Amino acid sequence: MGNAARHWQENHEIAIQKSAPEAWDRPNAPAHTIARFFAAFVLSTWLVTSAAISTPAHTTGISYGHVEIGKRQVAVRLQLNVRELQFTPAFDENGDRQITPEEVQSGFRRFAPDLLKQYRIGTEREEGQGSLGKVSFRPESGEVECHLSYTFRLPVDDVWMKATLHEVTDSGHWHLAQIRYDGLEEQRTFNLENPETSIDLWRGWSSYYKLGRRFLHLAWRNLTAGPELAGFLAGLVLVRDAAGGGFTAPLMFLLSQLIAFAAGARFGPVLPPGFAGTAMALSVVYIAAENLFLKEITHRGWIAALFGLIYGFAFAELVHTAGLPSRGTLAALFCYQLGVVLVAAGLVVLTLLFAKSLQRLRRPRFAIVLTSLVFMVLGLLQFVRRLS
Numbered sequence: 318m319g320n321a322a323r324h325w326q327e328n329h330e331i332a333i334q335k336s337a338p339e340a341w342d343r344p345n346a347p348a349h350t351i352a353r354f355f356a357a358f359v360l361s362t363w364l365v366t367s368a369a370i371s372t373p374a375h376t377t378g379i380s381y382g383h384v385e386i387g388k389r390q391v392a393v394r395l396q397l398n399v400r401e402l403q404f405t406p407a408f409d410e411n412g413d414r415q416i417t418p419e420e421v422q423s424g425f426r427r428f429a430p431d432l433l434k435q436y437r438i439g440t441e442r443e444e445g446q447g448s449l450g451k452v453s454f455r456p457e458s459g460e461v462e463c464h465l466s467y468t469f470r471l472p473v474d475d476v477w478m479k480a481t482l483h484e485v486t487d488s489g490h491w492h493l494a495q496i497r498y499d500g501l502e503e504q505r506t507f508n509l510e511n512p513e514t515s516i517d518l519w520r521g522w523s524s525y526y527k528l529g530r531r532f533l534h535l536a537w538r539n540l541t542a543g544p545e546l547a548g549f550l551a552g553l554v555l556v557r558d559a560a561g562g563g564f565t566a567p568l569m570f571l572l573s574q575l576i577a578f579a580a581g582a583r584f585g586p587v588l589p590p591g592f593a594g595t596a597m598a599l600s601v602v603y604i605a606a607e608n609l610f611l612k613e614i615t616h617r618g619w620i621a622a623l624f625g626l627i628y629g630f631a632f633a634e635l636v637h638t639a640g641l642p643s644r645g646t647l648a649a650l651f652c653y654q655l656g657v658v659l660v661a662a663g664l665v666v667l668t669l670l671f672a673k674s675l676q677r678l679r680r681p682r683f684a685i686v687l688t689s690l691v692f693m694v695l696g697l698l699q700f701v702r703r704l705s
Contacts, residue, residue: 379491380482384438386498386518388472391438391445393465400459401486404428421454421461435481438467445469475527476516480507519644528645529652532636536656539635545597545699546628548692550661551668552604553621555685566621567665571658573625574632578657581633582641582650593631594703600624601696608689632657 380397399405399421408416408424425432429449438445445467452463483490492507498518505514518524540546553566581587588596604620636653675684 378487378489379493380486382436382480382492382494384478384494384496386473386476386496386516389469391467391469391473391476393436393438393467394462395436395465396460396462397482397486398459399454399461401490403485404431416456418454418456422452425449425452425461425463431485432463433465435484436465437479439477440469440471440473441475441477442471443469474518474523476518477513478505478507478516479513481512482507483509483512517642517644525645525648528642528649532649532652533656535636535639536632536653537660539632540657540660543594543597543699544695545601546661547664548601548696549597549604549624549628550664551671552601552608552689552692553617554665554668555608555672555688564665566617567661569618570621570625570628571661573622574629574657575654577626577629578633578650578654579629581630582636585637586634587630588627588634591703593627593634595700596624596627597631598696598700598703600627602693602700605689605693605696609686609693 378401380395380401382396383394385392399408399416404424405416407428408420410420410423426449433447433449437447446469447465447467450464450466452461454461478494478496480492480494482492488509490508494505494507496503496505496516498516503516505516507514517528550567550570553570577587604624607617607620632653636650642649672685675681675688678684
């Protein structure tokens with residue numbers, strides 16, 4: 318219950334106490350004292366018992382929402398307890414300390430902007446224009462039911478909801494929403510720690526397109542967040558035999574990471590916590606060290622496949638952390654791997670072009686050694702950062 322509502326209720330209780338008969342304040346004999354004590358005991362016992370019986374009748378701290386998502390409109394039937402609202406005292410327009418259904422309806426009309434500010438619904442392209450419709454109030458339970466409507470100019474696809482009713486009630490308030498669309502039903506819970514959620518609507522091929530675009534972007538974001546993949550692939554194809562056109566090692570890397578990614582996506586995290594990050598950083602150090610200290614590099618394809626397993630398990634863990642959708646899981650995994658392949662192919666092509674330009678130098682081996690030394694230092698720095 319909000320502070321303003323609690324203050325109003327306390328004042329109401331005080332007013333009730335002041336209206337009691339004054340005979341209790343004039344005890345003229347011990348008999349009156351005993352009678353006063355006995356009557357006070359009976360009265361207090363009755364009040365406590367009544368409060369205990371009436372408490373379950375309220376849903377203190379919880380509100381309910383029934384959300385119907387249409388093509389261009391979202392309808393909400395919101396149920397909450399009027400005693401919890403911070404602006405409840407303002408409903409008592411005539412000052413008689415009693416709230417009537419008419420005063421509740423009038424009060425909700427006046428405070429509709431404040432309510433709609435805490436209950437918002439939108440899509441990626443626009444936010445719905447909310448309006449307040451019918452309001453009904455049951456005085457015996459203190460429950461008010463109001464109908465909210467949100468209209469959109471464009472067809473509704475993916476929807477986000479933000480319910481911050483704790484801003485107009487109390488910080489411990491919970492809102493339970495039942496969401497329906499196209500014959501499907503989902504449940505969502507909102508509170509101070511979790512005020513917002515998103516609902517993926519499956520309406521035609523556009524849903525798969527948006528899901529694929531989201532996981533392509535996720536792959537790009539994960540790969541650009543750390544330089545390990547770029548350093549490893551660059552070191553892998555920077556040597557002279559790779560510069561001559563050898564694609565065996567990168568292909569084995571992509572194939573092994575695909576196998577590990579599929580296994581990790583199916584069975585969950587495989588590697589110990591924190592192992593993948595340090596191992597990927599060390600992969601850059603190892604491949605750069607080979608370029609620096611070995612004159613003849615053999616079995617590079619198998620080395621790429623070994624590290625590809627680590628990268629694949631790490632990618633699967635990132636996908637699980639981001640959250641796989643309940644529908645379209647295969648499409649999401651395919652698009653994430655497509656993002657990995659596109660980024661890896663681009664890195665390999667750029668590195669091969671760079672290596673080809675190094676062959677025109679007077680001392681190409683020195684340039685390769687220097688570049689590999691830079692990769693080794695960056696890999697060591699990233700390894701130390703992962704450990705800290």
